[in-house]
Amino acid sequence: MEDLKRTIRSYTHVSDADMKFGLQFYKKQVLKKGAYLLKPGQYIDSFYFMKQGCVSYYTMAEGTAQVMEFFTEGYFFTDLYAYIEDIQSQSYLEALEDTVVYTISKTDVQKVFDHSHQLERFGRLSMQRTFVINFQRINQLRNLSNQERYLELLKKRPTLFQRVPQYLIASYLGLTPVGLSKIRKRLSQK
Amino acid sequence: MEDLKRTIRSYTHVSDADMKFGLQFYKKQVLKKGAYLLKPGQYIDSFYFMKQGCVSYYTMAEGTAQVMEFFTEGYFFTDLYAYIEDIQSQSYLEALEDTVVYTISKTDVQKVFDHSHQLERFGRLSMQRTFVINFQRINQLRNLSNQERYLELLKKRPTLFQRVPQYLIASYLGLTPVGLSKIRKRLSQK
DNA sequence: AATTCTCATTAAACTAGTTTAATAAATATC
DNA sequence: GATATTTATTAAACTAGTTTAATGAGAATT
DSSP states (O other): OOHHHHHHHHSOOOOOHHHHHTTOOEEEEEEEEEEEEETTOOOOOOEEEEEEEEEEEEEEEEEOOOOOOOEEEEEEEHHHHHHHHTTTOOOEEEESSSSEEEEHHHHHHHHHHHOOOHHHHHHHHHHHHHHHHHHHHHHHHHHSSSHHHHHHHHHHTTTTHHHOOOOOOOOHHTOOOOHHHHHHHHHTOO | OHHHHHHTTTSOOOOOHHHHHTTTOOOOEEOOOEEEOTTTTOOEEEEEEEESSSSSEEEETTTTTEEEEEEOTTOEEOOOHHHHHHOOOOOOESSSSOOEEEEHHHHHHHHHHHHHHHHHHHHHHHHHHHHHHHHHHHHHHHHHHHHHHHHHHHHHOOTTTHSSSHHHHHHTTOOOOOHHHHHHHHHTTO
């Protein structure tokens, strides 16, 4: 769990004792491609750290997936909305590849925060990081064209396009597969 | 500062001693309509609690305001992006009405968090709240039509329409004034 | 009261997407 | 290796917005 440790310490100082206390609760979990961590109607009980693989986070509407995010190596993730609000999820968390995650339960997260001010600070700072990512996402949705957002994604996460089918990327960008195909054609003609 | 206290305690338990410690740093600040708390190029050094009034949070692009948010009574706010990232702001915080805020400096916020685990928890939980709001915002931007978003806003913050000119609301919704006018016409014809 | 200024609406031409359906290409399965 | 299935592209018709410009209506200023 070295990379989990490293990722936590990239946010704030955590003593060896507190780190040991925190890490004891994480369990390794292996997922085959196509397996689900979460389906609509379920309560989400865990937080995950992505060790290896790719998980898509999406809802279904009128038979098509609305992809909210692709979680890849180094991401802390869960259905954060349902997790925080403590409501039945409306979403799927599905492995798009064979995947390894480290899992910690909600009650254990609470234990860790109660026990360690340093790790509670890590919690606050990682929530801040999530804020920044979402803020930039909102700005992109508001101020960039679909074409510009496609180019941004291509620049920021180029490997995603090798790992994930295009129609899911279209969905992530808020487009239909036809729309994304048009954009790609337009760009290739320049 | 009773409503500030009440708002903090709506997130988590805070002892009287910790609350007293925290509140000592807040200062009252009065703004005339049209006054700025922040302009592009400045570093944002404060967090604000809105006691009374309305502040718009926007950037300028090609001569037009891109409104990100309207802060009204009970909001904790700042240019959170520039605040967290510690970068020069690209935004304005402008009073749209005569306004009263309680202000706390960044260094004092840090003092408060260092001194009180309970208030650090409040910090984490208020960041969670911000996450939920942004998450819903992203979902609305992705999954709702402009017309639906207009109706949502009308339902959620009806008084805003009495306080704020329509072209700023159009901007908030990611529309031109012409676009919003068309939507309103379409709706009134039904 | 007249004038100026700001804000909202309307019209017309345009644009970047949508939907539906057909086809082509790539991948998986037998 | 042939076949079935999934994924990507293209075309055609459509739609909800855009931009620009003109008009109308209300509020503020003199």
